[in-house]
């Protein structure tokens with residue numbers, strides 16, 4: 001049977017588009033082709049052409065390692081909402097084997113390195129009334145913290161298959177022994193569950209995040225740790241390869257679907273890590289730059305004001321600024337601006353207000369300790 005004329009049209013268009021090297025010109029070409037077809041075609045074929053536009057233009061934009069493309073985040077995020085409004089995806093378990101799971105979006109989880117710890121149980125603070133503990137105890141994961149393993153990286157090429165596999169397995173053994181993360185995605189894009197989602201992994205140490213409603217402190221108990229076998233790079237290049245991005249996107253979708261995780265609670269370790277000893281942020285700097293939020297199906301959360309600064313008055317030093325990319329600067333600046341506005345609204349100098357916020361943080365940590373719900377927290381893992 002012959003393909004329908006519409007499919008033939010799509011394939012011809014795809015072929016013609018592929019001949020155009022420049023992504024912006026390619027986008028223009030496809031846009032004008034889509035527009036032209038809007039006149040004569042019905043809605044179904046328009047949807048098909050738009051899907052093609054996404055496939056041909058968006059996917060290369062999202063995974064291309066070309067610095068010029070990766071640095072153009074506003075452009076990709078401006079386009080992205082048209083294909084996804086970040087509603088929780090629907091992903092379900094299809095099959096569970098002895099050492100693997102398969103999900104409806106193609107995600108495959110390897111369970112050969114599984115290690116239990118202890119069950120999640122944590123308390124949160126109401127954002128509107130920060131002095132009030134919001135709920136007695138919560139046990140469902142509220143968010144995801146993305147990490148890099150910061151482990152030794154070998155050039156990713158065919159001739160090094162054996163060494164790449166050996167290094168990956170040695171890393172898996174290392175993180176399993178320390179229960180460092182809930183998931184690790186190796187360099188071939190394989191997703192390993194290390195600690196079950198129901199259990200606490202030692203991934204976030206001293207850390208702070210907040211969504212519209214709640215403040216979360218020390219996120220091991222409340223957030224799932226997902227790590228990529230990679231090293232954070234401050235330059236324009238992302239630290240992960242396309243196979244890892246693909247796996248990360250599927251895993252993030254599954255976790256959001258299974259646990260109803262809000263998109264604003266999908267953040268990187270550098271965004272949440274703090275050092276209570278000197279009240280500075282960024283004790284850990286993994287994914288301080290270049291986390292491919294758009295390619296992970298997430299909004300650009302680097303732009304969110306850092307709650308560590310805005311709500312608890314943390315500061316930062318020159319070393320941290322050197323380790324961050326331009327993206328995270330926006331979150332820093334937004335946090336500082338919120339702090340200044342709150343101080344002005346209360347008619348107190350910003351420095352004085354900051355000190356008060358810092359005291360509030362120390363009080364909260366002490367309160368959690370007194371309640372006996374604050375487990376051991378160290379900043380050891382990456």
Ligand SMILES: [Zn+2]
Pocket residue numbers: 146147148203269284286381382
């Ligand atoms: Zn980390």
